[in-house]
Amino acid sequence: MKNKIINRRSFIKGGFGGTAATVLSLKSARAAGDFDHYPDSMGVIVDLNRCVGCRSCEAACNKEQGLPEPEKPFNDYSVFDAHESGGHGGAGRRTDETRYTVVNKYELPEIDHPLYRKSQCNHCLEPACLTSCFVNAYTKTPEGAVIYNADVCVGCRTCMIACPFYIPTFKYSSAFSPRIMKCIFCYDTRLKEGRPPACVEACPQEALTFGKRVDLLEIGRKRIRQNPGGYVNHIYGENEAGGTAWMYLSPVDFGEAGFDVHVPHEPVINFVRDFLSIVPMVLVIWPALFAGFHLLANRKEQNKHHHIDGGEE
Amino acid sequence: MLITKKRGIVWVVAMGVVLLCSAAGRALDQSDAPESVTIGLLEELYEPVEFDHAGHTEMAECSDCHHHTAGTVTQRWNCKKCHTNPLEGDTVSCADCHSPNRFDSQYLATLDNPELYHVEKPGLKGAYHLNCVGCHQEQGGPTGCEDCHAMTEAGEQRFNAGRYSPAP
Structure with missing residues (x-):
C-alpha cells in the first residue's frame, strides 16, 4: 500500500514536472518575441x-x-513607364518568381528629377515569414540573411500573406515541387563568405x-544630419516590422516613394505570440480536459440509468 | 566578381601614369595634369573609359575632384575644418584613397577603428560616379550609362542587351 502511495506521489510529482515544463516552454515562446537580434x-x-x-x-x-531571362534587356528603361508597371494600384513593378529585386521610378512634383527605389526582401530582424512558417522553411542567419529551404516547403504560401512588404512570391510554374522565390541576400554565394551581395x-x-547594421544606422543618421534639407528625418527599416536589415534614406516622405508607412513598428510575432503560445497548451490539455468532462457527464447519465434500472427491479 | 586582380593591375598601371606626371614637379598646376586618364575599373562589363582630364580641368577646379590633395583649397566647409593647409600630396589619384573593394570584409574591419573619421568614404566606383554623375547632372553633361561606357560582350550578357537581348 505504502509502495503504491509513493508511486502515486512520484506520478503526481512527474505530473507537476510536466506542467512546469509546459509553463517553461510557454515562457520560451514568449521570449522569442523579445529576441535580442x-x-x-x-x-x-x-x-x-x-x-x-x-x-x-x-x-x-x-x-x-541564375534567374530566367527577363522580358526586356536590363538597360531598357521603358520598364519604368506607368503602362509597364501595370496594376497594383500604380505601386510599380513587383518582385516575382523571375526577379528578386526591382527598381521603380517615382515622378514627384517637389523634386526636379525622378526618384528611383529598389525593392527586395528587407531581411527583417524578426521575420514574419519565418514566424508564420509551420515547417520552419525559413532561417534568419547570424549574418543577417533570411534564407529559405525549399526541401521542407509544402507550398502553403502563408509567408506571402504574413510578409508586411509583400516580398515572397510563389513559383507557380512548379506548383508540384513548391518553391518560394525571394531575395536571400546572396547568402550561399557571398554573404556567408563575408562578401557583399x-x-x-x-x-x-x-x-x-x-x-x-549598427554601423549603417550611424551612417544614415550622419547623412541626415549633414544634409537636413536633403533627407526626411527617418530611416525606413530602423523600426519598421521590428527592424529590418535593409534600410532606406529618402528625400521625400516614404509614402510618396511607394513605401508602406503603416507597417507597425513591432515585429509581427508580437501580434501572434500570445495566441501561438496557447496552441501547445490547447493541444496537450484540451483533449484530456474534454475527455474528463465527457466521462463525468456520461457517468452521471450512466448512474441515472443504473438507478432507474435498479428502481424497476 | 566585378573587381579582379587583373583589372586591379590595369588600374594601377593607368594611375601610375597620373602619379608620374605629378612626381615631375611638386607644385601641381594645370600643365602637370595628364591629358587623359584611362579608367578600366569596370573593364569586364564595359570598355575602359578614356577620361579627358585636360578638358575637365578647364571646366572644374582641381579641388572639385581631388578635394585637398592637389594643392588647392577645398571649398567644402566640413573638409576645411581639418585640411586647412593643403599641400599637393602623393595621393593625387582617386584610387590612392578610394578602395576598389569598399565592401570586402577586410575593408569593413578597418571601419571599426575608433580613431577613423572618414567612416563613410565611398569606394572607388562610388567616388567616380557620385562625383562625375553629380556634376554632369548639375552642368548638363551626359548622364546615360552608355554615354560614357561602351558595353563589352560580357556586359551585354549581364544586361541581356545587344546580341543577348531577349527574343521579342
Missing part, C-alpha cells in the same frame, strides 16, 4: 538620393541567382551601402 548582423542602407535607376542591381541579381557590388553610385 544578432549584434554583428549585416545589412544594406539604400539612399534614394543616390540611385539613378540604371538597373545594374537587377541585372547582377539575375545572373548571380551582387546588387551592392554592381551599384555604380554606391546607393547601396553594405555593412554592419
Whole structure:
C-alpha cells in the first residue's frame, strides 16, 4: 500500500514536472518575441538620393541567382513607364518568381528629377515569414540573411500573406515541387563568405551601402544630419516590422516613394505570440480536459440509468 | 566578381601614369595634369573609359575632384575644418584613397577603428560616379550609362542587351 502511495506521489510529482515544463516552454515562446537580434548582423542602407535607376542591381541579381531571362534587356528603361508597371494600384513593378529585386521610378512634383527605389526582401530582424512558417522553411542567419529551404516547403504560401512588404512570391510554374522565390541576400554565394551581395557590388553610385547594421544606422543618421534639407528625418527599416536589415534614406516622405508607412513598428510575432503560445497548451490539455468532462457527464447519465434500472427491479 | 586582380593591375598601371606626371614637379598646376586618364575599373562589363582630364580641368577646379590633395583649397566647409593647409600630396589619384573593394570584409574591419573619421568614404566606383554623375547632372553633361561606357560582350550578357537581348 505504502509502495503504491509513493508511486502515486512520484506520478503526481512527474505530473507537476510536466506542467512546469509546459509553463517553461510557454515562457520560451514568449521570449522569442523579445529576441535580442544578432549584434554583428549585416545589412544594406539604400539612399534614394543616390540611385539613378540604371538597373545594374537587377541585372547582377539575375545572373548571380541564375534567374530566367527577363522580358526586356536590363538597360531598357521603358520598364519604368506607368503602362509597364501595370496594376497594383500604380505601386510599380513587383518582385516575382523571375526577379528578386526591382527598381521603380517615382515622378514627384517637389523634386526636379525622378526618384528611383529598389525593392527586395528587407531581411527583417524578426521575420514574419519565418514566424508564420509551420515547417520552419525559413532561417534568419547570424549574418543577417533570411534564407529559405525549399526541401521542407509544402507550398502553403502563408509567408506571402504574413510578409508586411509583400516580398515572397510563389513559383507557380512548379506548383508540384513548391518553391518560394525571394531575395536571400546572396547568402550561399557571398554573404556567408563575408562578401557583399551582387546588387551592392554592381551599384555604380554606391546607393547601396553594405555593412554592419549598427554601423549603417550611424551612417544614415550622419547623412541626415549633414544634409537636413536633403533627407526626411527617418530611416525606413530602423523600426519598421521590428527592424529590418535593409534600410532606406529618402528625400521625400516614404509614402510618396511607394513605401508602406503603416507597417507597425513591432515585429509581427508580437501580434501572434500570445495566441501561438496557447496552441501547445490547447493541444496537450484540451483533449484530456474534454475527455474528463465527457466521462463525468456520461457517468452521471450512466448512474441515472443504473438507478432507474435498479428502481424497476 | 566585378573587381579582379587583373583589372586591379590595369588600374594601377593607368594611375601610375597620373602619379608620374605629378612626381615631375611638386607644385601641381594645370600643365602637370595628364591629358587623359584611362579608367578600366569596370573593364569586364564595359570598355575602359578614356577620361579627358585636360578638358575637365578647364571646366572644374582641381579641388572639385581631388578635394585637398592637389594643392588647392577645398571649398567644402566640413573638409576645411581639418585640411586647412593643403599641400599637393602623393595621393593625387582617386584610387590612392578610394578602395576598389569598399565592401570586402577586410575593408569593413578597418571601419571599426575608433580613431577613423572618414567612416563613410565611398569606394572607388562610388567616388567616380557620385562625383562625375553629380556634376554632369548639375552642368548638363551626359548622364546615360552608355554615354560614357561602351558595353563589352560580357556586359551585354549581364544586361541581356545587344546580341543577348531577349527574343521579342
